[in-house]
Amino acid sequence: MLTVEGLSVSYGEKTVLQQVGFHLAAGQVLAVIGPNGAGKSTLIRALSGVLPVRGGAVRLDGRDLRQYSEVERARRIAVVPQAVNLPAAFTVWETVLLGRTPHLNWLGQLTAKDEDIARWALERTDTQALAGRPVNQLSGGEQQRVLLARALAQSAPVMLLDEPTAHLDLQYQLSLLELVRELAHQEKLAVLVALHDLNLVSRYADKVALLAEGKLCALGRPGEVLQADVLTRAYRVPLQVLALGGGLPPVVLPAG
Numbered sequence: 001m002l003t004v005e006g007l008s009v010s011y012g013e014k015t016v017l018q019q020v021g022f023h024l025a026a027g028q029v030l031a032v033i034g035p036n037g038a039g040k041s042t043l044i045r046a047l048s049g050v051l052p053v054r055g056g057a058v059r060l061d062g063r064d065l066r067q068y069s070e071v072e073r074a075r076r077i078a079v080v081p082q083a084v085n086l087p088a089a090f091t092v093w094e095t096v097l098l099g100r101t102p103h104l105n106w107l108g109q110l111t112a113k114d115e116d117i118a119r120w121a122l123e124r125t126d127t128q129a130l131a132g133r134p135v136n137q138l139s140g141g142e143q144q145r146v147l148l149a150r151a152l153a154q155s156a157p158v159m160l161l162d163e164p165t166a167h168l169d170l171q172y173q174l175s176l177l178e179l180v181r182e183l184a185h186q187e188k189l190a191v192l193v194a195l196h197d198l199n200l201v202s203r204y205a206d207k208v209a210l211l212a213e214g215k216l217c218a219l220g221r222p223g224e225v226l227q228a229d230v231l232t233r234a235y236r237v238p239l240q241v242l243a244l245g246g247g248l249p250p251v252v253l254p255a256g
């Protein structure tokens with residue numbers, strides 16, 4: 001679905017991503033991990049078309065992303081950004097309905113179908129009770145779930161999430177990633193998620209891309225990438241990986 005080939009991205013003179021390549025298939029959760037400043041958010045911005053591609057290409061269903069119009073892109077790629085300031089003037093319901101914008105007719109009118117989809121998105125993210133609240137009065141975790149609901153309402157086959165669990169308590173970290181995995185596996189969405197918690201990665205990702213200093217250091221199944229030597233090199237801190245056996249995911253811990 002989404003193919004990244006030799007991708008390089010810069011801010012002015014500063015090259016932040018170099019020669020990054022991978023394939024994200026429908027029905028798959030790809031976790032992007034790496035230390036602070038590795039380029040995870042930059043990758044998400046480039047894949048969503050917000051940042052220009054300096055070298056290489058991003059292909060969506062075989063077609064260069066640069067050939068898509070903004071609306072075409074928004075119908076296909078939904079983004080849950082890292083902590084944003086949500087507009088004070090909107091309620092949760094209005095914010096989630098904004099996700100339907102790329103699908104509105106030329107009169108810009110919402111239909112009953114748009115409202116049904118927005119209601120479904122509120123239900124899936126457990127935010128129905130917040131529907132009438134102004135978004136800027138929500139807690140960080142509540143806002144995060146509303147951003148996910150807005151992205152779900154977009155009905156896009158590709159979803160990019162930038163540290164979606166950052167403000168969530170344990171219960172919602174698990175339920176959000178359960179939901180993301182369910183959407184990928186059942187609805188065949190292609191999901192790319194930047195995550196810091198390597199234990200959540202081992203539990204929920206089908207595939208892992210490890211970035212460090214803008215380069216792809218490792219790409220593979222969680223068990224292949226979450227190796228003590230690979231992680232220790234990338235994070236520059238001694239780490240050990242405990243394989244629990246019995247089908248349980250490995251747990252990553254500081255060594256010593």
Ligand SMILES: Nc1ncnc2c1ncn2[C@@H]1O[C@H](COP(=O)(O)OP(=O)(O)OP(=O)(O)O)[C@@H](O)[C@H]1O
Nearest residue numbers: 011014016034035036037038039040041042043194
């Ligand atoms: N708008 C910008 N202008 C210039 N440099 C930027 C800009 N945004 C990010 N950078 C730089 O690009 C590099 C990659 O940043 P990015 O935010 O992609 O990293 P990240 O892996 O998402 O980090 P974190 O885990 O801290 O969120 C960093 O060195 C950062 O300082």
